[in-house]
Amino acid sequence: MSTIDALLLLSFGGPEGPDDVLPFLRNVTRGRDVPEQRLLAVAEHYHHFGGVSPINGQNRALLAAIEQDFRANDVHLPVYWGNRNWSPYVEDAFLRMREDGVRRALVLATSASGGYSGCRQYRENLAAAATAVPGAPDTVKLRHYFDHPGFVTANADAVRRALHGAPAETRLIFTAHSVPAAMNEVAGPDGGLYAAQQRETARLVAQAVRGPGAYFDLVWQSRSGPPQVPWLEPDINDHLRALAAAGVTSVVVAPTGFVSDHLEVVWDLDTEASATAAELGMWFARAATAGTHPAFVAMIRELVQEQTDGHQARRLGELGLCGQPCPDGCCLRPTRG
Numbered sequence: 001m002s003t004i005d006a007l008l009l010l011s012f013g014g015p016e017g018p019d020d021v022l023p024f025l026r027n028v029t030r031g032r033d034v035p036e037q038r039l040l041a042v043a044e045h046y047h048h049f050g051g052v053s054p055i056n057g058q059n060r061a062l063l064a065a066i067e068q069d070f071r072a073n074d075v076h077l078p079v080y081w082g083n084r085n086w087s088p089y090v091e092d093a094f095l096r097m098r099e100d101g102v103r104r105a106l107v108l109a110t111s112a113s114g115g116y117s118g119c120r121q122y123r124e125n126l127a128a129a130a131t132a133v134p135g136a137p138d139t140v141k142l143r144h145y146f147d148h149p150g151f152v153t154a155n156a157d158a159v160r161r162a163l164h165g166a167p168a169e170t171r172l173i174f175t176a177h178s179v180p181a182a183m184n185e186v187a188g189p190d191g192g193l194y195a196a197q198q199r200e201t202a203r204l205v206a207q208a209v210r211g212p213g214a215y216f217d218l219v220w221q222s223r224s225g226p227p228q229v230p231w232l233e234p235d236i237n238d239h240l241r242a243l244a245a246a247g248v249t250s251v252v253v254a255p256t257g258f259v260s261d262h263l264e265v266v267w268d269l270d271t272e273a274s275a276t277a278a279e280l281g282m283w284f285a286r287a288a289t290a291g292t293h294p295a296f297v298a299m300i301r302e303l304v305q306e307q308t309d310g311h312q313a314r315r316l317g318e319l320g321l322c323g324q325p326c327p328d329g330c331c332l333r334p335t336r337g
Contacts, residue, residue: 004308006078006105008093008139009063010122013083014053014263020086021046027085045267055262058291065292069301077304084122090129094136102137106304110259112146112201114322115179115187115194119144120331142303143324146197147204147317150299154290155256156208162252162287170250171217171243174202176257177264178220181230182334189327195232200317201256222264236269237276250283259290
């Protein structure tokens with residue numbers, strides 16, 4: 001591989017004040033014909049937190065942690081940050097990188113797994129930004145890290161903390177962002193990769209916490225599509241009701257499908273799912289996401305060193321190394337849903 005000049009942290013983006021909320025949501029839903037009333041309803045989730053999404057602050061914290069880890073381990077790469085849906089956009093990052101003389105950069109997406117939204121769409125964002133910015137650097141997206149030991153360790157530690165003081169026989173529930181079933185069907189070269197990777201992360205974290213064969217549930221959250229379009233199920237709230245009906249009285253929910261505690265975690269789980277559990281008389285705790293856990297930050301360095309220094313790629317799962325390179329036609333946007 002030719003010389004790598006930088007690392008780009010590539011993320012989703014989020015509003016930083018009340019005036020940003022609707023423009024941000026229109027960016028997110030552009031081309032999807034989402035009714036204005038639906039946007040206004042979702043906007044209230046952001047206004048509940050002052051119109052500020054936690055994601056940008058968390059990305060700044062992650063950038064600082066990566067830079068500190070790089071310095072401590074003699075990795076001499078500057079780190080940049082660009083978003084899909086809000087400032088700083090990918091184009092903004094490319095302009096800065098061009099000015100700084102960056103010619104070739106590695107890219108870490110804040111999505112651990114495959115699928116259209118978590119992988120292919122970020123590749124499309126990079127390509128569109130490169131077209132918009134003459135002289136933009138070449139980019140190489142780092143592989144999926146859903147089963148990397150650093151990611152699993154960070155999530156397992158969070159589950160252990162959430163379980164501290166929990167009642168006996170507390171149920172482990174793992175969540176990820178739901179997607180249209182049709183999108184999962186075309187994820188990966190053979191289909192179903194998104195759900196398979198989410199399940200593998202959940203299995204590995206449950207095993208790290210409770211040993212081989214540990215029982216767990218994988219459910220979905222944050223659905224946003226019309227009711228007539230099938231999405232991955234069950235929804236976390238529906239699942240909590242089903243568990244309560246079956247006699248389950250305590251749960252720990254671990255959002256392993258996310259890498260930081262952004263709005264869809266703090267609203268959909270800390271607000272809505274916790275309220276559902278309270279209505280059911282169910283003990284509820286939510287595990288933290290990977291965030292800036294030292295094992296997760298060290299994992300990012302390892303992913304970089306796989307490309308720059310030929311370090312051996314580490315993984316714990318049974319699905320093989322995924323995401324580099326991605327096959328042509330992998331994880332395309334489905335024609336339906």
